[in-house]
Amino acid sequence: MRILIAEDDREMAEFVGRGLSELGHNVVTARNGTDALHLGATEDFDLLILDRMMPGADGLSIVRRLRAANIATPTLMLTALGRIEDRVDGLEAGADDYLVKPFAFSELAARVHALGRRAKPQAVTTKLAAGPIQMDLLSREVRRDGQLVLLQPREFRVLEELMRHAGEFVTRTMLLERVWDFHFDPQTKIVETHISRLRSKLNEGDLPDRIETVRGVGYRIRAE
Amino acid sequence: MRVLLNSAAYRIAFGYSLAFALATLLLGLAVHYAAHAAFVRQIDASIDQATTGVMAEFRDDGLRGVIEAVRQRENGGPVSLGYAIFDRRGRRIAGELNTTMPPLGWHPINFVDPQEGLDPARAKATALGPSHRLVVAADLEPLERIDGTILTMFGIAFAALLLFGVTGALLLGAYLRRKLARIDDTARAIVAGELSRRMAIGPRLDEFDRVGDSINAMLDRISGLLANLRQVTSDLAHDLRTPLARLRNQLERLGDDMANDDRRETIYAAVESTDDVLKLFDAILRISELEEGSLKRGFSNLDLGGLVEEIAESHLALAEDSGKSLSVLIEDGDNMVQGDRELIAQALINLIENALRHTPRGAAIGISVQSDPGDIAMVVRDNGPGIPETHHARVLERFVRLEASRSTPGHGLGLSLVQAVARAHGASLALRDCKPGLEVALHFPRVRTG
Numbered sequence: 001m002r003i004l005i006a007e008d009d010r011e012m013a014e015f016v017g018r019g020l021s022e023l024g025h026n027v028v029t030a031r032n033g034t035d036a037l038h039l040g041a042t043e044d045f046d047l048l049i050l051d052r053m054m055p056g057a058d059g060l061s062i063v064r065r066l067r068a069a070n071i072a073t074p075t076l077m078l079t080a081l082g083r084i085e086d087r088v089d090g091l092e093a094g095a096d097d098y099l100v101k102p103f104a105f106s107e108l109a110a111r112v113h114a115l116g117r118r119a120k121p122q123a124v125t126t127k128l129a130a131g132p133i134q135m136d137l138l139s140r141e142v143r144r145d146g147q148l149v150l151l152q153p154r155e156f157r158v159l160e161e162l163m164r165h166a167g168e169f170v171t172r173t174m175l176l177e178r179v180w181d182f183h184f185d186p187q188t189k190i191v192e193t194h195i196s197r198l199r200s201k202l203n204e205g206d207l208p209d210r211i212e213t214v215r216g217v218g219y220r221i222r223a224e
Numbered sequence: 225m226r227v228l229l230n231s232a233a234y235r236i237a238f239g240y241s242l243a244f245a246l247a248t249l250l251l252g253l254a255v256h257y258a259a260h261a262a263f264v265r266q267i268d269a270s271i272d273q274a275t276t277g278v279m280a281e282f283r284d285d286g287l288r289g290v291i292e293a294v295r296q297r298e299n300g301g302p303v304s305l306g307y308a309i310f311d312r313r314g315r316r317i318a319g320e321l322n323t324t325m326p327p328l329g330w331h332p333i334n335f336v337d338p339q340e341g342l343d344p345a346r347a348k349a350t351a352l353g354p355s356h357r358l359v360v361a362a363d364l365e366p367l368e369r370i371d372g373t374i375l376t377m378f379g380i381a382f383a384a385l386l387l388f389g390v391t392g393a394l395l396l397g398a399y400l401r402r403k404l405a406r407i408d409d410t411a412r413a414i415v416a417g418e419l420s421r422r423m424a425i426g427p428r429l430d431e432f433d434r435v436g437d438s439i440n441a442m443l444d445r446i447s448g449l450l451a452n453l454r455q456v457t458s459d460l461a462h463d464l465r466t467p468l469a470r471l472r473n474q475l476e477r478l479g480d481d482m483a484n485d486d487r488r489e490t491i492y493a494a495v496e497s498t499d500d501v502l503k504l505f506d507a508i509l510r511i512s513e514l515e516e517g518s519l520k521r522g523f524s525n526l527d528l529g530g531l532v533e534e535i536a537e538s539h540l541a542l543a544e545d546s547g548k549s550l551s552v553l554i555e556d557g558d559n560m561v562q563g564d565r566e567l568i569a570q571a572l573i574n575l576i577e578n579a580l581r582h583t584p585r586g587a588a589i590g591i592s593v594q595s596d597p598g599d600i601a602m603v604v605r606d607n608g609p610g611i612p613e614t615h616h617a618r619v620l621e622r623f624v625r626l627e628a629s630r631s632t633p634g635h636g637l638g639l640s641l642v643q644a645v646a647r648a649h650g651a652s653l654a655l656r657d658c659k660p661g662l663e664v665a666l667h668f669p670r671v672r673t674g
Binding site for chain 2: 015101102103104105106154180181182183184185186187188189190193194196197215216217
């Protein structure tokens with residue numbers, strides 16, 4: 001992916017840039033808002049990572065102006081402001097995702113991945129598949145090797161998130177945001193318990209585990 | 225009466241007026257004795273003068289001259305003096321003073337007044353030659369009248385002073401009590417948590433106003449220090465987050481590069497420890513954010529029943545895994561409250577986590593939404609060991625963990641955060657010791673419809 005990073009803090013820009021380059025992305029860095037706006041409006045990017053507070057133009061106004069010019073490049077807003085209102089501001093301005101500094105690089109990487117996929121036009125899917133697991137979003141049925149697996153509504157939602165990003169990491173925070181609509185860390189183990197229930201239901205009868213856990217990062221369901 | 229005695233204001237005012245009345249009484253007695261003595265001296269002087277005059281006649285004309293002089297004096301002299309001349313056998317031979325013969329010298333006597341009967345008098349008896357005796361006496365009635373007048377006047381003055389004193393004491397006492405009660409009420413309100421209350425200052429800047437002013441200055445200073453403490457805590461949390469996150473990311477990279485499984489595990493455990501500290505800092509910052517109280521913008525009407533059901537349901541498996549039961553009861557009715565969904569969710573999650581953490585296996589945790597006419601309560605109740613009432617205020621403070629829960633995980637911010645969420649929503653937080661078990665209730669104000 002071609003990614004624009006607009007960040008005035010050199011250390012932060014290098015840290016993000018190096019990390020994303022190592023993951024195979026093509027990274028362009030802007031040090032102020034004016035450059036970022038110019039680059040975002042004139043060049044083609046798959047993803048914009050914008051710091052909220054920058055000299056020149058701040059992240060919020062850049063997103064607003066790009067959206068006003070019909071440039072829909074997926075945007076991830078970075079901010080040192082973790083207040084509830086700040087997140088609302090960011091999303092209202094048109095950002096697609098919002099990450100509060102300081103963040104774990106793995107969290108950023110997972111979100112970049114997810115946003116990158118969103119850039120490609122996707123057909124509206126009603127069926128998801130990952131290896132032996134099939135999901136029908138309309139009839140709300142889950143089958144493994146054709147066998148019906150009965151899930152609670154929230155377990156179903158967790159599995160759906162994993163299946164939508166089959167083969168990619170979905171972080172605990174992303175699950176909290178998407179399944180529970182919590183944009184803060186409630187400091188509870190609900191994600192862990194739901195994953196563990198989901199696992200035991202999917203693996204009923206000693207089947208091999210399809211969900212991979214990476215400590216400190218998140219969960220990934222095998223695509224094949 | 226107890227109120228009067230227990231009040232320092234009344235005691236001082238009463239004591240003061242009583243002392244004043246007693247001083248008046250003493251003064252009255254002193255005046256009485258001085259006037260009495262002066263009057264007696266004056267009577268004695270006129271008796272002496274009369275006696276000398278009569279004796280002069282005796283020396284010139286003998287007994288006959290005396291009798292003549294007495295008769296003249298009785299007819300034309302001062303009325304208050306009486307005379308009598310006795311012979312050797314004690315018989316009165318001249319003078320109208322009707323009394324028995326007293327011994328020589330000064331003596332109090334009684335005489336028969338033609339109008340008033342027996343009357344006290346002061347008398348001086350002098351020898352007229354070897355056989356006869358002259359008695360000159362003054363009626364004491366005028367003296368008694370003056371004594372009586374003085375005593376009556378001072379008695380009235382004493383009574384009036386007592387009356388004024390008591391009235392004044394009651395008024396002054398009530399005034400002082402009212403002034404002090406205002407200060408006391410404000411102080412109590414501040415103790416009860418209304419930290420922004422201040423003493424009322426009158427326009428006159430009297431002693432009370434000055435005390436109130438000093439107390440207000442002291443309260444401002446305390447508030448400033450508290451705010452400063454909070455600021456330092458949240459600044460510290462804020463400033464430490466960035467280097468901690470860097471440390472975390474470096475550790476994670478290190479872990480990813482590590483081929484040795486054991487070492488990788490250790491490094492990931494270190495990553496998780498830093499995550500715990502970061503979460504703690506997030507909680508501190510969240511509490512600070514809530515205490516600043518600028519969140520109302522994100523508030524909307526939400527169905528508390530639905531939210532509680534959703535959160536409780538998400539925790540069923542968690543409770544089951546730790547061998548505890550979780551039940552939910554949502555009362556029918558209008559359960560709409562004004563607030564931030566995520567904050568209320570966070571408060572409820574903290575309460576559920578607390579209940580799960582501080583109860584033994586097999587415990588039952590009940591979550592309910594109770595719809596009352598005045599408010600809507602979100603209640604979490606367990607049947608664990610509970611918290612004794614004396615500790616209820618303390619557990620709401622930041623970082624406070626009771627001795628009994630030292631061994632359980634947690635950082636002592638859970639209930640503080642709940643409290644902060646409650647305050648931000650205008651809700652009240654109530655802890656109750658159910659013996660056994662703890663009940664925590666958040667009473668949300670009802671949304672006014674229409």
